[in-house]
Amino acid sequence: MTKTKKIPVSLTLASNRDKSDHLAGFLSISPWLIGFILLILGPMLASLYLSFTDYNLLSSPSWVGLANYRSLLTDARFLKSLEVTFTFVFVSVPLKLIFALALAMLFNTGRKGSSFFSAVYYIPSIIGGSVAIAVVWKQLFGRQGAVTQILSLLNITDANLIGNPDTALSVLILLVIWQFGSPMIIFLAGLRQIPIELYEAASVDGASKWRQFFNITLPMLTPVIFFNLVMQTIQGFMTFTQAYLITGGGPLDETLFYAVYLYETAFEYLRMGYASAMAWVLLIIIAVITLIFFLTSKYWVFYQSEGGR
Amino acid sequence: MHSNKRLLSDMIFYVFVIAIGIVMIYPILWMIASSLKPATEIFNNAVSLWPSAFVWENYPSGWAGFGGIGFATYFRNSVMITSIVVVGTLLTGSIVAYGFARLEFKMKNILFACLMATIMLPIQITLIPQYIIFNEIGWVNTFYPLLLPGLMGGQPFFIFLLIQFIRGIPRELDEAAIVDGCSKLGIYWRIILPLLKPALVTVALFCFMWTWDDFLAPLIYLNDASLHTVTIALRNFMDTQGSTSWGPLLAMSSLSLLPQLLIFAFFQKHLVQGIATTGLK
Known part of the structure; x- marks a missing residue:
């Protein structure tokens, strides 16, 4: 007008x-x-x-249609890398977030020193992706390493956790869980947003701590849980550096992460076409999983502004 | 009775929190302690965090490097790359964010959606063609492929963070400046940039730490040992000399983490706030 x-x-x-x-x-x-x-x-x-060609950098790309995608389906190492990466994500992400939430709840009680300790817990998140920590991890969990020695005192295991196909992946999962500090701080910020009146009202009604946790804390925290879940899952699928450095994908391909196999295919075997097909499959996997998270979110993520149920 | 119960729960809290805290920093303390241990003790006295005698020798002998190139070169390369990327990200990222937050242009919404989509994009999807392009134009084995993203606004996440921050700055300030005859560039330079400082500090800190840590890009693009960054040098050190000289290797590993640990020591509050409000890594 x-x-x-x-x-x-x-x-x-x-x-x-x-x-x-x-x-x-x-x-x-x-x-x-x-x-x-x-x-x-x-x-x-x-x-x-x-991704529809055969290309090795030296001669020009030749069109092969869907051949790359078709060979992926029968490539045993590719399927192994999927299995390893999915196992890694499905084990490490929930454990990391449970740890993060549990300690955030503990620090949220407001005891003296909480902010100091939560800052200390955050240090691994800052340096966990570095080559230096990979060097340390390789030594701590390798033959004669400190952790290996402690475990052998307790008669728990054989000499070399990294060299053993059954335990190598756990060593890498442990490294990721060790970095629970950053989701913990995000949870802590989320916990501080929950109005204290809700707990007071619940206490008056005689609700136990457990009921308060399941009926107030958890629902109010679902947007933060959702955010952490999406971010950590995507990061998990792209994990490269630590697996490449600590185990190199071995032993027996037990830690052959998707990104490690992709790197090998592209930059060691120079199979650029095949590796590009792998990259697109990765993108589709990540997109589908993110989509599932978003589509299911309306059933379990609770946004305060929409008015509560 | 009640206060006894409170005391008990406090004690359980501190024992628990300290115990986990020790586990959390053990690997870091172990690394530093082992870099000061005599060679035989790294394995024979592996668990201990206290060397029987402090040996400083590992530092100069690690610093001397391997294959004829010292760590001074690697640190210089890392410092150079990191500082250019950080400064570039701050300058170009803030201009781009200013445009998205304050100026009008065609297809703004679509372009903003593109920016947001790239935050989640796995780098593997662009890695191979980027390598092919840089290979074609002769940039492999130079720093350019590592510097370029920093001059193009930096990581999309940083741009997004700056956009959000600018949106929180009252528009009245811009309007007052326009009345005073300030140009768009003037508003960016005189109004937005000074007020953006806290967000710029957060971006600078995270950008520094991520670039300093970066492993994949230097691994792919830098062939000559004289161009290697600290991360690549450490990895080569580990692969070639690792079995024989753990002491010097751990000494250089400790040194490589020094910038991050210093940032943590001085800017701890800023980092924690940064993740809490934006969900940064």
Whole structure:
């Protein structure tokens, strides 16, 4: 309504300003836009094309249709890498989040020193992905390593946790759980948002601590749980550095993570087409899982602003 | 009676929290302690966190490096790459965020959706074509492929974080500046950028730590040992000399974590706040 009342002069002025605004807008986002087109969108399309070809960097790509995708289905190492990665994600993510939530609840009681200890617990999250920690892990859990020695005092295990096909994956899962500090801090922030009146009302009604946890804390925390679950799952599927460095995918491919096999395929065997097909399968897996999380979220994620049930 | 119960629960709390705390920092303390142990003790006295005698020798002997190149070179490479990426991310990322948060342009919503979608994108999907492109233009075995993303706004997550922060700055400030004859660039430089400081610090800290830690990109792009970063050097050190010189290896590992541990020591509150409010790693 107001627009139609404007006199023509101001209209042209406004549209001139709009134009300069458009230009300024595009200029300001141009670093990202150029990067997006050249480093993301272009390469994504190229990768899709390459996934239908045979390409080793030396000769030009030759079209093979769906052959790469078809061979994936019968590639025993590929299927192994799927099994390893899914096991890793399904074991490590829930354990990490349960630890994170339990300790966040403990620190939320507001005892003295809570913020100091929660900060200390966060240190592994900062450095857990580094090569230095991979070096340490390899030593601690390897032959004659400190953890191995402690366990052998208790007569629990044989000499080498990393070299043993049955335990190698657990060593890597342990490394991920060790980094529960960052989801813990996100949980802690979530816990502090829950109105204290809810607990007071529940106490008056005589609800036990357990009932309060299941009927107040957990439902109120579901948006944070959802966020942590999505982020940690996606990260889990992309895990590369620590598996590559600590176990190198071995022994007997027991820790052949998806990203490790993809790296080997592309940069050691130079099978760029096949590796591109793997990359697209990974993208689809991650997209489907994220979609499942989002679609199911309306049944279990509780958003306060929508009004409670 | 009641206070006794309270005392007991406090005691259980502290015993439990301290016990887990020890487990949490044991690997780090172990690394530092072992880098100061005499060579034989790393295995014979593996569990202990206290060397029988403090040996500083591992540091100079690790610093001397291997294969004719010292760790001074690797640290210089890492510092150079990291500082360019951090500064580039702060400058270009804040301009891009300013555009998305404050300016109008065509297809803004679609482009914003693209930005958000790339946050979740697995890097494997672009890795291979990027490598092929950089290989074609002769940039493999240079720092350029590692620096470029930092000059293109940086990680999409950082841009998103800055956009959210700018949206929280009152628009009245912009409007007042326009009345005073301030240009769009002027608003960015004089109004937004100074107010954006807390968010920029958070981005700088995380960007520093992630770039410093980066392993995959240097692994793929840097061939010559003289160009290697600390992360690649440590890995090669471990693979080639690891079995014989654990002491120097752990000394250099400790040194490589020093920047992160210092950041943690000085900016702990900032980091914790950063993750709590944005869900950063």
